[in-house]
Amino acid sequence: MTLLVTAASGHLGRLVLDSLLDRGVDPDTIRAGARQPESLAAYSERGVQAVPLDYGVPASVTAAVDGADRVLLISGSEVGQRVEQHARVIDAAAAAGVQQLVYTSAPQATTSPLVLAPEHKATEEHLAASGVPATVLRNNWYTENYADDLEVAREHGVLVTSAGDGRVPSASRADFAEGAAVVLTTDGHVGQVYELAGDVAWDFATLAQAMSEVLGREVALQQLSPEERLAQLQSVGLDAGTAGFVVALEGNIRDGILDHADGTLSRLIGRPTTPLVDGLRALTP
Template sequence: MIVVTGATGQLGRLVIAALRERGAAVTAAVRDLDKAADLGVPARLADYDRPETLVAAFEGATRVLLISGTDPNRAEQHRAVVDAAKAAGVELLAYTSVLGAPTSTLGVAPDHVATEEHIRASGVPFAFLRNGWYHENYDQTARQGAETGVIAGAAGNGLVASAARADYAEAAAVVLTGDGFANTAHELSGDTAWAMPELADAIAAAAGTEVVYRDLPLAEHRASLLAAGLPEPVADFVSGIDASIARGELAATPGELSALIGRPTTPLREWAATALKQS
């Protein structure tokens, strides 16, 4: 049996669907059982802040996917999940980390590195799914660009090798149902790295209107985010991502994602057309 944590989230739902397509016996581990009613699989209560629920959720599981949390104390929460997986005798613990985790300066990287280190120390066989950027991270940007004709940022000439969330979900399903993945780390990203003007072009093509990218100094970009009403920690996080992009930290295209899923990753323009159609 495969247990997927965070199963009612955007990535978790896609992983559940991909596993069902493969005929896998899968159980959703969720904080709110009511939200799991439409998943089509059994669900168990699993609250990262209540370790006793995690041990019960993993009972009988051979493989577990730990989808990283979003709470400020997520590193501590992840440790509880790892410890519960070990206690349950899980044979493979897959974890959604971040691209280039050991050397990344992304604001989220320290928590991912800490989790990877705890998993290694636990002795539980692991598969690190170091996911790069999602196309869907720019859903709001696409809508804004279509409405105003402008997207702004501070990424300079930096490149982003993003892929669709469904691509990463499919890769997770491949690892969870396959053999030979114990104690492996996978750098996962899109086949093609693009610069921000190309993002503007993709949005323009989908919207049928002109969209341009306006590159700003980092401090000015941060100030514009604050002026738009973002809380200071969020503005710091968003502007920090652009700084990391400018340094090339999300540009790697090792081809591991497309190799795992057996097809090319979803093109940027295909995502843009879908994103605007759904808005």
């Protein structure tokens, strides 16, 4: 059986490769697709097949998917282009007779007002219409999303947000990667939609406390209004579009859109998800 991991050179993709190898999967059966397959040399040396795969180059998608039995479609990073890019992989999988396509989506993608949801919703709809046997992994927040905030806290002793009392059930990216590896290597997941999240939903006061523990210094929480947050982000160099996107995400969190954790991820991987403090500590030098 050949397992294809797309976007394999990214943060999540590399962790999926690690998890597959840790689970004892034969490296010869793992195909790792990347825009620059040479960036996966360390995996190639272990026997993994590194192949060209660029979502924007249809021929590379077709070639990479051909002959794969199970495909992990890791969602692209180019907002605004992802529906078309994902559809190329899905259509190639349909044409190749792939037995299972696993897609990394967003929390409650088909019903959520989350600013990130629309492209994932459209992808899920295309996947359903394609007829390809599928599993959808709706990944909640990665603890690593707060790496930049941790560095700001290290330097200035402050965590700034407009998320109010919103709660985030984050887990480490490695937890989500392990979940994907389990779904790729065990049976019974076709047709399932998994809402994956950390075991504990924390608020931003808790995040500030966790940062204090990890950094060994007091980190104060500074709550701003959306308008104040937008101005603050632009004052530190973010362009208006990016700043607005961050404020919209924090508004989603403030509205409780991410606050749902039912233990699905920990049951899938057979252990508790990585605690917030441990996830942050892994980000420190």
